[in-house]
Structures are given as structure tokens and as C-alpha cells.
Amino acid sequence: MAGEVAGVGNDVKRFKVGDRVLAFSRAAEKEINDSAQGAFQEHTVAYKDLTSRIPADLGFEKAATLPLGVATALSLAVAAGYEVFSTASPRKHELARKLIATNVWDYKSKTAVRDKIAAPKGEALAGAVSIGAGAADKCISILQQCRLVSMITFPIPHDDRQSFLVLRTAVPFLYAIISFKIRSMFQGLKYNLVAIGLTLENGVAREVFTDFWPKAQEADNFVTSFKPGVVGNGVECIQSGFALLRKGMSAKKLVVALCMEVCLFAYILVYH
Numbered sequence: 001m002a003g004e005v006a007g008v009g010n011d012v013k014r015f016k017v018g019d020r021v022l023a024f025s026r027a028a029e030k031e032i033n034d035s036a037q038g039a040f041q042e043h044t045v046a047y048k049d050l051t052s053r054i055p056a057d058l059g060f061e062k063a064a065t066l067p068l069g070v071a072t073a074l075s076l077a078v079a080a081g082y083e084v085f086s087t088a089s090p091r092k093h094e095l096a097r098k099l100i101a102t103n104v105w106d107y108k109s110k111t112a113v114r115d116k117i118a119a120p121k122g123e124a125l126a127g128a129v130s131i132g133a134g135a136a137d138k139c140i141s142i143l144q145q146c147r148l149v150s151m152i153t154f155p156i157p158h159d160d161r162q163s164f165l166v167l168r169t170a171v172p173f174l175y176a177i178i179s180f181k182i183r184s185m186f187q188g189l190k191y192n193l194v195a196i197g198l199t200l201e202n203g204v205a206r207e208v209f210t211d212f213w214p215k216a217q218e219a220d221n222f223v224t225s226f227k228p229g230v231v232g233n234g235v236e237c238i239q240s241g242f243a244l245l246r247k248g249m250s251a252k253k254l255v256v257a258l259c260m261e262v263c264l265f266a267y268i269l270v271y272h
Contacts, residue, residue, distance in 0.1 A: 001025055001039035002063035012048050024050040024067040040238050042258050049206040052213045061228040065253035070213055082126060085116055095251055116142050140183055228255045
């Protein structure tokens with residue numbers, strides 16, 4: 001989310017009323033579960049360590065697309081100097097190389113796993129991030145005796161279940177978890193489910209939003225590549241945005257504006 005600061009907590013020194021900022025919403029996290037922190041409203045509450053100022057020439061529409069991207073594992077890996085090997089559909093290969101990837105393969109290719117195993121050519125692998133159906137299993141095959149698989153998504157079925165939804169989802173999930181456990185024991189591999197929310201507790205968020213991002217924008221070396229797609233103006237347009245997402249959306253961020261005059265995404269109250 002992005003907008004103007006409408007108020008600050010007593011111990012907040014980095015921001016003042018009227019500052020133009022972007023922020024990361026934690027409303028839906030299980031341990032938070034606080035609608036006041038949701039982005040889909042005209043006024044919202046944000047943590048100071050998940051908020052950053054934005055320059056005058058960066059519009060709120062584009063700024064609202066940045067916090068999730070800034071906080072992702074792949075963006076952090078590139079910023080830390082790691083080479084990133086990734087998969088994408090062929091029409092997104094050029095974009096993936098531009099943004100993050102040293103090498104990129106078609107995720108539907110039958111040789112993708114074998115090709116990625118051969119790609120490091122003796123270099124040490126730090127780990128892998130699995131996202132989507134079947135990804136964790138492939139990551140384990142690629143890493144073998146290497147470090148760590150961070151699972152962003154649960155082991156989910158490849159197709160949408162139309163009947164016996166709970167049973168037909170739970171069984172593959174349990175089978176996958178047991179399989180990962182056994183394989184990790186024999187291959188010396190660690191895996192763990194991770195969530196963006198953990199970054200606030202371990203200090204990573206503070207580094208990203210108070211140190212990395214401000215310096216990156218000052219040095220003009222942060223690429224804001226995704227053109228925002230403004231769904232409409234007003235909270236009544238939010239459902240339309242979800243409808244567009246369900247039809248399929250790739251390499252584009254959808255934004256709902258909540259104030260026509262200045263095209264804000266939200267007014268933000270910044271607290272500890």
C-alpha cells in the first residue's frame with residue numbers, strides 16, 4: 001500500500017504527517033488478524049519498520065506495487081549478491097533475466113530439473129525457494145545434499161479439486177510432507193515453511209524498509225519494472241480486481257485507487 005501519513009505514534013520519529021510513503025500490510029497474518037492493518041480501506045495502520053518514504057516523482061499507484069516485491073526472497077537474494085536460477089514461462093524469460101535471474105528455464109520443460117542440477121558447475125548452492133504445486137519436490141531433487149529448501153507455499157495439488165475437496169487436498173499434502181521428511185533425513189537436507197511475516201520479528205524487515213530501500217532509491221539502482229494496472233477508484237472496485245486475478249495475471253500488479261484527487265492507495269497511520 002502507499003499514500004500520505006495521516007498520523008504517527010508517540011515513539012515514531014522517522015515520519016511526520018503528510019509524508020509520502022509505501023508500507024507492507026500484515027493484516028491477514030494469523031498472529032496479527034487485525035482489519036485495522038488491512039490495505040483495502042481509506043485509512044490503515046502500518047508498522048514503522050515496514051514503512052518507507054517515497055520520492056516525489058514516484059506515483060502512489062506504482063509505489064503500492066513495491067512493498068511485496070521488495071520483501072520477497074528472490075529480491076533479497078539478488079541484493080545480497082547471490083546468483084539466482086529460476087523458472088518461468090518462456091514469454092517471461094527476458095523479464096526474469098532483467099529483474100533477478102542469471103539463468104531461467106521453462107517450468108514445464110521435462111529437462112528443467114536435470115538442466116538446473118548441471119547449471120551451477122561446481123559452485124556452492126545456498127538453497128532454494130519453492131513456490132506452487134510440485135515445486136518443493138523438484139527443489140529437493142535439484143539440491144540433493146545442499147543446504148535448505150524454503151517453502152513459500154504448502155505442497156498443493158496440481159489441479160483444482162471439484163469434489164471431496166478436503167480429502168483430496170489433505171491426502172497429497174500429508175503424503176508430500178512425509179516424503180519430504182524421509183528424503184531430508186537420508187539426503188542431509190533441511191526444509192521449512194516460511195512466511196513473509198517472520199521478517200518483522202527477525203529484524204530483516206527493519207533492514208529492508210529502513211536501510212536497504214531508502215538507500216536503493218537514493219542511488220537510483222532499484223528497478224520498478226511492473227506497470228501498475230489501476231482497476232478503478234474506490235473500495236467498490238476491489239472485488240473487480242480479484243475477478244481479474246482469478247482469470248490469470250502475470251508480471252503485472254493491480255491497484256485500487258482510493259482518492260481521485262491525488263490517487264492515493266490509502267492514508268496511513270504509522271505506529272510502532
